[in-house]
Amino acid sequence: MAAAETSSAARWKPLARLRTHEMVVAEIESQLSTGELKVGHRLPPERQFAEVLGVSRGAVREALRILEAVGVLKAGTGAGPSSGSVVVxxxxxxxxxVLRMHLHVGSFSPDDLVEVRQLLEEVAARKAAEVAENGSDIAELRSLVDRMNLTQDHKILDDLKADFHSRLLQMSGNALAVMLAGAMNKSVPPPDTPETGSQAMAYTAIVDAIAAGDGHGAARLLTAVWEASRRPTGLSRLGRAS
Incomplete structure (x- = not known):
């Protein structure tokens, strides 16, 4: 009997101790996840909301500030129908x-950052090839590569590469990928190598693959660019990538 009781007790773990405002955040998140709370819905005014939840106004205020800071709520002003935060x-x-802050304090390793940035851009390259019929996008990428060919200034070259990678992500139409990569920009700069001519050749090959609708080929070439930034001599082989 004692053994059975011990076995049953072993399945349970201590519950996390949440502060009151964290419980309010969790309740709002729960209602968002179930669909009871939707974009455009307005929360009750602060005093009424605190009474309904059975918590202090301070706890509600802190929870609302957190959700406003991460962009889930927009604070309502005034009284009456216009009061109460709105889900946005x-x-x-x-x-x-929030992501940038975590990057600044080193919550993730440099290898993790580069790997995620590379994965995001591989997906972006495949998606960009699916919409390659948009000639203006291709022309913009080619213009950036042409300007890479014309400069010997490494700062200008870095800026052009950053613009190229940013434009590629935007072409994918994936808003989350654009946001994540944008937050990572300062921590993970574009691939680098001292061989300016080889870089332009590599980027030309990527644009050619996207223009041809070859998303997998573009992704392979882009991966090679990232890998070559750690092995500079690797860029000389990109023009023959298949």
């Missing part, structure tokens, strides 16, 4: 800020 979407400023 497409404001990723706060989310990007």
């Amino acid at each position: 979407s497409r404001d990723t400023t706060g989310m990007a800020m």
Whole structure:
């Protein structure tokens, strides 16, 4: 009997101790996940919300500030129908800020950052090839590569490469990938190598693959660019990548 009781007790673990405002955040998140709370819905005014939840106004205020900071809520002003925070979407400023903060304090290793950035761009290259019929996008990428060919200034070259990678991500149409990569820009600069001519050749090959609708080929070439930045001599082989 004692053995059975011990076995049963072993399945349980201590519960996390949440502060009151964290419980309010969790409740709002729960209602968002179930669909009871949707974009455009307005939360009750602060005092009423605190009474309904059975918590202090301070706890509600802190929870709302957190969710406003990450871009999930927009604070309501005034009284009456216009009071109470509103659920919003497409404001990723706060989310990007949180990610940047974690990058600044070293929550992720440099290898992790480079690998994720590379994966994002591989997906972007494949997606960009699917919409390659948009001639203006291809022309913009080619213009950036042409300007790479014309400069010997490494700062200008870095800026052009950053613009190329950013434009490629935008072409993918994946808003999350654009936001993540944007937050990572300062921590993970574009691939680098001292061979300017080889870089331009590599980027030309990527644009050619995208223009031809060869997403897998473009992704392979882009991967090779990232790998060559750690092995500079590797770029000389990119023009023959298949």
